[in-house]
Amino acid sequence: MQELRDLARKLFQERKIDALLGYECDRRGVRPAFVKAADECDRLIFDQRCVHNLAAYLSPRRSHVVALGRLAVVIKSCDARAVAGLIRENQLKREDVVLIGVRCGGVVLNPDEPGELESRNTAPRCVGCEQREPALADHIVGEPKTAPAGNQDRDARLSEIESMNLDERLGLWVDLLSRCTRCHACRQVCPMCFCERCVADKTLPAWIESSPHSRGNFAWHLTRALHLAGRCVDCGECERACPAEIPLGLLNRKAARIVSARYGYTVTDDPSKPAPIGTYRLDDGQEFME
């Protein structure tokens, strides 16, 4: 922790940055912190409750963050994939941001979760995560960590749904999505949803109906999953942000499975590796085409 604060202070003192995005304690747990001066650096913390993917604040649509000036961001190795995604899609220049990588041994589900990291409360994405530190970072801080314990099969529910028949699946999704009120929290917290104007907000024509009935919800959630196929960094923020507790990650995980099976692609923190949708190979599978 001290290492992180010292580094932050040094960056401010050397005038390398104008503001730093990290984590701080609040009344209930941990929340994102916007540090604007060297003497504020002691607020910074990093522990297993630092769940948030701060890359979401780096998108150019966040005018109030852009106005802060040159930024440093604290990232975990999973967040690095989102930063890489933004760089890959020309939303961010690598040299415009200072990345402070923290060694991470897994995080909990929610930032207000008390107690230590156990297999019971480990965020699903951390189980099986092999990256302890982000390769993309400029600086790496923190004690060396071990991989998080936990052996739950995070894809058990996915496999269960896949084994259902069509009617059962439709029933399940109609039920789950019936809770959606279209607050669009899933989109707003997503580091990869950076469009200036989302297709769901377009009115000429209104491709996706804004009403939270099944028709509108199906169009929205299917399209969201498709637009994130091969781009979703699996940070789980959409699921955490959903006030209706809809397991949105399932759709993203399914899309990731599809692109992995079809195009051998898994999301990476290498900005130079192209995402699967937007590129093609001449010999892509087309068994479904007549």
Place this chain on the structure above:
Amino acid sequence: MSKRRFLSKPDLGPFVLDLIGSGARVIAPVRRLERGRDFIEYRQVRDPNDIVLGGPLPVRPLKEIVFPPTETLFRWRQAKSLIEIEESPTSFEETVIVGATPCDAAALEIVDHVMGWDYKDELWFGRRQATAVLAVACTQCDESCFCTAVGLSPQSTRGADWFLTPSKEGFEIEVLTPKGELLLERHDTRCPEASGSPAARASQVADKVQANLKMQPGKIRSWLERHFEDPLWKDIALRCHGCGACAFSCPACHCFDIMDEPEGMEGGSRRRNWDACQPALFTLHGSGHNPRKDQTARFRQRIMHKFNIYPARFGEVLCSGCGRCIRVCAAGMDLIGILSEIGHRAEEAESAL
């Protein structure tokens, strides 16, 4: 007018079945397992065993029962230049809410002001009229609750037709409104007169809630009136993602959008959908001009509307202190923290005078 009755625990199930049998739609808190965690949500129940009374606060508020997230205002059918309008009904299915939390019940009454202050919204009041609210004293709170700070309490009976206070053997019922009386008449035999002195109301919960936030709405309001421009807003709003999660999970937020949706090829429906003041699109003009151009302005609007505009118009804050906005916020925006900061500043400003 309040009458005291008693409903024993074993009688709760048959009582609910009576309600369903009488043709009413019964909404109650039920348990749901999602992502390895337990949630409570208001849902229609068919089996009384599903009902969880006195559990944690349901994740989504009660308002969707009287103010659905999407509802049809009317339908139209078109043949060339001829339009035919099919009206939406203004009478609604009889609904009984068994086990509303006091904060959710009170919020309905708070929103009544705006829905009826000049033009009377028949859709809101139609559903309100058709809905009986049986609130139950709140026995669980967490660090996001602050109902006591907005003049309510875990035992507040506001907005309730019946108020249930749990005891060892069952529930003591206070019948509070004519609508409640009517309901009692129909289910008189299940609910005998309560004997003995009124059940003691636990105050530990209220004490815990009080410890979360102490606030004087009047002082907050006078500070807000004078500080439309303040560096505080910018600082707070930095974190905000600009989603509508807070407003959509708020029992008192009532802003909406009106949309036309073609259905099939010859007609469609005009709908009213929930909307929130946080997305930029809310106030965006056709010309591209946006009166609330950044998140700072939009977040300020949310606080202003709840704690300044609404009290100025209707005499009370647009908040029932349920704390859902705090719990759902992915960015850790903390209304309790913000209000206590404003309260603190208000005190300072006062002492500086």
Place this chain on the structure above:
Amino acid sequence: MNLYQPHLVCIDQIIEETADTRTLRLSFQNPSIAAEFDFKAGQFGEYSVFGAGECTFCIASPPTRKGYLEASFKVVGKVTRAMRRLNVGDTMGFRGPYGNCFPVEEMKGKNVVFIAGGIGLAPVRCLIWNALDLRDQFNDVTIIYGARSVADLVYKRELDDWGRRSDVRLHQCVDPGGETPDWKGDVCFVPTLVEKVAPSPKDSFAVVCGPPIVITLTLPLLERIGFAPERIYTTLENRMKCGIGKCGRCNVGPVYVCKDGPVFTSAQLKSLPPEY
């Protein structure tokens, strides 16, 4: 029938004002509603095209002329585009009238200065005709109107009419670069023309409508000339959905523009936060 259900109106006439502005003359299909319908100058309505949605416009025709109402609109968004596609005889929806109005009674016997820019002439036109139809009840009538170019001037025929009348003083201008060789008016911005005309504040009311820039520049100018802020009127054009003080969209500080407005005095505007 709930509050949000519109009355059906028929398009009787379409007047092309400019390349992207039109005026529709509408009449109620239900004769009993047509007979009952009344409004005051400055009020607005929610006009709908079924399938596209609702849009808020002031009623551009004066209340002194019964049997129809007019709406002038510029094509910008979804609903106005749909409105442009409609023909004479097509059906639209109308809810209203909503909002407050200009203090016509107070203005009687006084001088009135009308200042408008572009499509902002629509709400003012309602009041102008109201005054001209009751001409003997008003003192001097001055109209100062400007648009970006000669082609962008709306209500051209009426402008000619007003220009010919001896009981109306009309001053027109177009922005520099917007003039044509035979343009006889001034070439400047609306506030500059106001400065040049310098209407006398004595016993006068001013009504200003137009794009935000015209309003923000003209209001202080009028005050400098000597108009009391309480006697300068303008309209706010916040985005609205319900029009009846429910949907929460048009709040400017504690004010619901749809209920407390759209007509405000310059004095009232000063007490509001700049969110319009």
Place this chain on the structure above:
Amino acid sequence: MGFEPKIVAFVCNWCTYTGADLAGTSRIAMAPNVRIIRLPCTGRIDTLFILKAFERGADGVIVSGCHPADCHYTSGNYHARRRFAVFRELMEFVGIDPLRVTFSWVSASEGGKWAEVVNRATEQVRRLGPFETYPRAGRRVSYERRQDGENAKVRKEYL
């Protein structure tokens, strides 16, 4: 009268549309259930078009364009192929029958193949019946707890 499916075909301007035209001018008999919407390229066919067609009452959709290597814009169909591959599987995952959407390559000279695609798609959709299970009714459903075997009821409720 039996069920006659409504099918919307989104086709590319350069190959399939011309192919469909050829089928017509060659007087090849085919099912009359298909309404064609012409677009510049399969790359322009957004998956939202498919969803919109279902929302507004289509029972089936055909998407068709140039064969690989024949795209008028060099690579539009390759991009589309990836997108449709992922979309198709996602659709299946949420319970929409992939048999309702037919993807095909039909060149300008393949009038006969177009007729085959149309006939086969029509037959397929006819067998599946009207697509009433698509949540098109625009009603918000309130569900009681879902239990196994309750799906039939669930489905009925949102119709």
